[in-house]
Amino acid sequence: MKILNTFYIRTYGCQMNELDSEIISTQLEMRNLKKVSEEEEADIIILNTCSIRDLSEKKVLGKLFEYKKDKKDKIIGVCGCMAMNQKDKLLKKFPHLDFILGTNNLLDINKILDDIIQKNTQEKKIDLNYEIGIENFFAKRENKIKASISIIRGCNNFCSYCIVPQTRGREVSRDSNSIIKEASHLANQGIKEITLLGQNVNSYGLDKPNSKILFPDLLYMLDKVDGIERIRFMTSHPKDITKDLMLALRDLKKVCEFVHFPMQAGSNKILKAMRRTYTKEHYLEKINFLKSLIPNVTIGTDIIVGFPNESDEDFDETYKLFDEIKFDTAFIFAYSPRQNTLASRYDDNISNTLKQQRLQKLLKLFHKNLKTKYDKLIGTKQEVLVERLNKDKKSLKGRTRTFEKVLFAADPKLIGSLQIVDIKNFSHQTLIGELI
Ligand code: SF4
Structure with a gap:
């Protein structure tokens, strides 16, 4: 019988996946398995996958091909979004893959492992309904x-x-x-x-x-x-x-006075094609109302450029709205069709070159606006939650209430506490300050 001692879990995508990985890890640790940080040391390798972007899926497929060549006697499993939308396809394409675990089956991981050990077959556990018991399971x-x-x-x-x-x-x-x-x-x-x-x-x-x-x-x-x-x-x-x-x-x-309200596009034609169910006027009205209530609020967004049929005029509208709102954080992506979505039936008719040009243009604007904002923060005092020692091992790193990163020199004993920091300067996307 296969003896399992260690596991490695790699997480792709969003914070929800990170939390799911913590739930799976806690389950495996309850079985006395030790989490390791190098896949070579692991008896079980789990890829907790994301299907939001093409690139993320490609990375997972690349890993699965890699394991195909050199699996040794490890158990390999896939969970997350790719497990849900590619289940049987993955099992067929990668016969060395041992299991597929759905996003509603996190608490079934140990049962799956027992089945693999006993039967030596490929296992799949995918329920479409919300997992019973997950509410009361607190991950470590x-x-x-x-x-x-x-x-x-x-x-x-x-x-x-x-x-x-x-x-x-x-x-x-x-x-x-x-x-x-x-x-x-x-x-x-x-x-x-x-x-x-x-x-x-x-x-x-x-x-x-x-x-x-x-x-x-x-x-x-x-x-x-x-x-x-x-x-x-x-x-x-x-x-x-x-x-x-x-x-x-x-x-x-x-x-905290930081919100992530994904705008996605600034053209009503594109918003409609995306089925976002709001107009740019409606979005702006909400943002302006929020800013009138909380003047120092910071706002994050996601933007997709190069959606099917996005004309130069449509992109200009996105650009202008993006500039007007002056987002504080922005995840900007070039559109790529995802299988089984409505938009995958549309003609992906914007060239990659144009998508990249639009993406770079928005990124440039984002950094320009951020610089103006950081200039204004110099001389202010910010409450910082001290999170960790910086890589240089000399300064501490934390975040303001409004989500800006802050670096300042102080005793590591302050990690985990709230401190007031006088902002003196900034570098890239990090504020530099002095402890008060
Ligand atoms: S709101 Fe839209 S973009 Fe967000 S998860 Fe739902 S379908 Fe996806």
Whole structure:
């Protein structure tokens, strides 16, 4: 019988995947397996995959080809979004792949391993429904200062380019008591900052018609958890950003003034083709209202350039709106069709060269606007949650409430605490300051 001692897990994609990897790791550690940081040392290799971008899928396929040549006697498994949308295809294409584990089956990992050991067959466990028991399973966290908490899984929006509703299923909100319990549990372990996770956190509670607790209510409840100093959330669909949510952001002491509200495009024609269900005017109106309530709020976005039929005029509209809003963080991607999405039926008719030109143009604008913003931050005093020692081993690194990175010299004993830092300068995307 195969003896298993160690495992290696590689995570691709979003924070939800990172949290899922922590859940899987905790399960495996309960079986007395040791997590290792090099795949060569592992008896089990797990790839927790992402299907949002083509590049991410290619990386996983490359890894699977690599293992095909040199598997040794390791157990190889795939979980995450590629497990959901390519299941049988992957098992067929890679006969050396031992298992496929769905995003709703994280707690089945040990059962799968037992089956592989006993039967020596390829195993697959994929349920389309929300996993029973996951609400009360608290993963062990590697980071001792910040942790993510899943509050809603799945998505009901069906944006035309996105595979997530197929890979993660429909929205299911987690019970609020279980969320509060996990936040308190984390606070007792010394965690200072929590990030509430979901594909669309601001539709929390809408899938439970009898529940009176919606996302702003949940924020009010979490704000009362002793020991938690900061609350963030990610990600939000602009259509569900309500006035109540913006007021909660303004009024709750622990909820940080940083929001990630993906705009995706600034042309109504493209937004419609993306099935984003808002117009650029509507989006801008919400952003302006938010800025009027919280003048120092920082805003992040995702942008896709080169969506099918994006004309120069459409891109100009995106460019102008991007410049007007002056985003503080931006993930800008060149469009690539994802299999089984509505947009994959559209003609991918923007050349790669043009996609890259548009992407670079937006990136240049982003960095220009960021420089102006950082110039204005010089001379301000910022509250920083000290997260770790910097690579130079001399200074400490942390983040402001509004999510800027800060570097300053101080005693490592301050890691894990909130400090006030006088901002003196900046370099690339990091503020440099002095401890007050
Ligand atoms: S809101 Fe749209 S982009 Fe976000 S996960 Fe749902 S379908 Fe995908």
